Amino acid sequence: MLSRNSYGKSCVRLAKVTRRQDRHDFKDLAVAVRFEGDFESAHVAGDNSTILPTDTMKNTVYALASSHPLDEIEDFARVLVAHFLENNLQVSRVRVRIAERLWSRIVVSGTPHRHAFVGSGSEERIATVTGTRGSFAVEAGIGGLVVLKTTDSGFEGFIRDRFTTLPEASDRIFATEIEANWVYAQPDVAFGLYWRSVRQTLLDEFATHPSRSVQHTLYRMGEEVLERFGEIEEIRLSLPNKHHLPFNLAPLGLENANEIFVPTDAPYGLIEAVIRRKDE
């Protein structure tokens, strides 16, 4: 009666300082480990002999972080997945997801400081590696990247039914929080370089695309990533529409020249798509 099941440790927070000659590097990660395998006897009979404690998963994260570089989180996730598969024959699939909080150096008198940093807000770099006895899959991603444009965005020509009150908009604010995840065709690329380049591509397309809808811009962003980066097979984008509603000043005897808005959190539109390279 037991069907799909998994267990693991989430939100293992880890910081590492690398003390170089001329500067310190600082990495700030949250790691989640998940095992799938034959754990039926644990569930049914309370027999823990096939269970590696999640506390040990946590210790392993810190132990391997001390003996491996964390420069690219995709590489560190692979090290963890490989370690767990190698040492746990009862496990058939391991997934490790790492979310990296980003820090910039504080600029003092025009120079980036050697060991002082300022947090970069809600944006996260994400790596997800899944391994089985036969294969590895490497995904990279971005979360929490908040963007907004004040024009070059409209929404017109949509279906109207008896419950539709939304006016056509030829010029509206478009605000969203980009969540993007993409799959590499091969597990060995220059992950950091790719990540920064994909991020810049997403920002460029968001900024410059003459948007007829969230879908329209989402697709453009994904398409451009696939066009530029041959090593990326597919990209998933999730774009909440963080509505900015024009405030109705008319009852106050004033006019709103598309200038004054109410930013809202709820309700929100949510547009999601996977864009894949065409099979040839």
Added chain:
Amino acid sequence: MLSRNSYGKSCVRLAKVTRRQDRHDFKDLAVAVRFEGDFESAHVAGDNSTILPTDTMKNTVYALASSHPLDEIEDFARVLVAHFLENNLQVSRVRVRIAERLWSRIVVSGTPHRHAFVGSGSEERIATVTGTRGSFAVEAGIGGLVVLKTTDSGFEGFIRDRFTTLPEASDRIFATEIEANWVYAQPDVAFGLYWRSVRQTLLDEFATHPSRSVQHTLYRMGEEVLERFGEIEEIRLSLPNKHHLPFNLAPLGLENANEIFVPTDAPYGLIEAVIRRKDE
């Protein structure tokens, strides 16, 4: 190149007061609507002629809430799914998820009040209905149900490797926040009665099961639900292990007789499983 895609409106908050002779009833919902269908031209060409605005979805939720009872959220979710499918031929699949915040009547001088309520905290009743041109699937669920037991829970006999430091525990605190979702075999049952009964079953088993691990108790909870309720086909349980760590008083010259704990939020274990009725 466009693969899976969907769009919709999330977090449509809706309250309804039903004014009965002897009392008022109050419902407090957050509704999410999601469409799948042929939206390729919207993505690729910015053609919105197949797009029902998410703003209209929102309006529809309020409109139908005014003309339909909200007694059972599963029924209201079905009404919404049926409406959207009937009026939108471009759509192949509609999912509506409703989360109900729960309120109890304030008790004044021993009597539940006719129109005053106190919030029931983080717990939510959830309904998820998915409909296509040919079928309906109804799921019910609970989220945010926080429970804890101070004994009758251990974790022993697990795998030890070189990174394992966790001591065997014959008597530990077991705390979790139950998230459960179950699938009804047929779309017409007494949803409210079932929901309350499944909830009580989950609480009963959590409280009384001599737990050898989170997995062990999770499975027992799911198994008991399937045993008691023939109309339920499968149940998914997600149980974060909200660790309560014994505080080490020894360096302070004191002893901790399994009495003083540090509740922690991170990291946390996460145990998930689907339990299905055996195919006969």
Added chain:
Amino acid sequence: MLSRNSYGKSCVRLAKVTRRQDRHDFKDLAVAVRFEGDFESAHVAGDNSTILPTDTMKNTVYALASSHPLDEIEDFARVLVAHFLENNLQVSRVRVRIAERLWSRIVVSGTPHRHAFVGSGSEERIATVTGTRGSFAVEAGIGGLVVLKTTDSGFEGFIRDRFTTLPEASDRIFATEIEANWVYAQPDVAFGLYWRSVRQTLLDEFATHPSRSVQHTLYRMGEEVLERFGEIEEIRLSLPNKHHLPFNLAPLGLENANEIFVPTDAPYGLIEAVIRRKDE
């Protein structure tokens, strides 16, 4: 140049299990400790010789929790304040604030369970004790108590100016999250009994008062507490107005008979007052 200053430890989370013959009791606290005193040399010269580390404050909380009962959090806060004052001559004022998360016993087959509990949501019992070399002040409080009434509440006869669009409302939803803090005239009362009685009084008045405004009901709640409980000198109430806006169904060709509302989080009204016993 150093003016007011303080330091301390916040969010010390502590759980204690008391194992009685017939049942277990469970307490779940978050403690904050704050010191004021002569810490000028620490600030100005980096001299830590007058600084008790906040880590030691934390250890002290766990140590004293193991040797003292936690039945009434006001008493435990006093124990902590007294300890810190006694052992730290450099300190002139100590404040300890304890927030207790509340748990109820799971009811199994009609009987409250001996050692299994369900969380009571966002509501907290709060105690704040401040002590100096000469005096002790004991405050108790409630936070996160969410309440709502569907009628017996209006808001009419207010000022209208050129920016006013709010219609008069003779019958509206009144929803708030009660935060109340009260000061005891003497440091020795039956704290638990008082807390439960004040809480019930606040709920009773909220439910039954024919409300003409948030201010009107706030005052009634505070006044009733002072009338019933002679040992309470003053009460502070903070009531956010969690607006439930009628949804405008008219553009959809429907009528809203004061039935369908949009619960909102922002913006919110905020009404605050201190009600004191008249000096005689």
Added chain:
Amino acid sequence: MLSRNSYGKSCVRLAKVTRRQDRHDFKDLAVAVRFEGDFESAHVAGDNSTILPTDTMKNTVYALASSHPLDEIEDFARVLVAHFLENNLQVSRVRVRIAERLWSRIVVSGTPHRHAFVGSGSEERIATVTGTRGSFAVEAGIGGLVVLKTTDSGFEGFIRDRFTTLPEASDRIFATEIEANWVYAQPDVAFGLYWRSVRQTLLDEFATHPSRSVQHTLYRMGEEVLERFGEIEEIRLSLPNKHHLPFNLAPLGLENANEIFVPTDAPYGLIEAVIRRKDE
């Protein structure tokens, strides 16, 4: 029996687009308005004739935002305070607090974009203006500025008692989230320039100060602000100590060369002080 009391509207979210020839400017504010005055009859008798609805306060914020520039939030807060005082004789004191979320231009091909922006995370610029019939006070502030240094920070020579277990640390991570508020001696300065300069001063001192404690660096930061900016009378700093605990690798047979840390949220130290210019 009514003592101190106030009411107002909080979290009025407002965005304004200013469309200039060569670029768009975007402001994103959350405004809170609070009135004090003679509202006794509202509380005691439910007489609303002295109450300007908080809904009108909200409308006023949008109305005045449409007719005034928002370049400096301190100026806009003053406009609001002056308006409310002038039009509401029943009010004796008005406080307006504005929190500005910060956005940077997206850089496309090396050039800041004319109308596309990326969010700057949790950091906020804050203005608080309080006005009475006779006076105006202008405060500026920063919230949510997360910073961290990996060295040049220690904590030694503190008090040890029987509950102290913290080791002396000559080289530790120092991480905090700066909250700073400062008072201008006069209500007319170049607010934006000052804000950016104070922010840079706080970052510079945080980065370069050889820190013996949070107190030590907090004081240095405040002192430097007062030294550089004669127009600032006092500054309040609130610095939570976001502890990064060395992970104990010894039980795993490894050594931690001050390299691997566990970032923690709770408990946290909290250090607060007001630094004022000496009266001459």
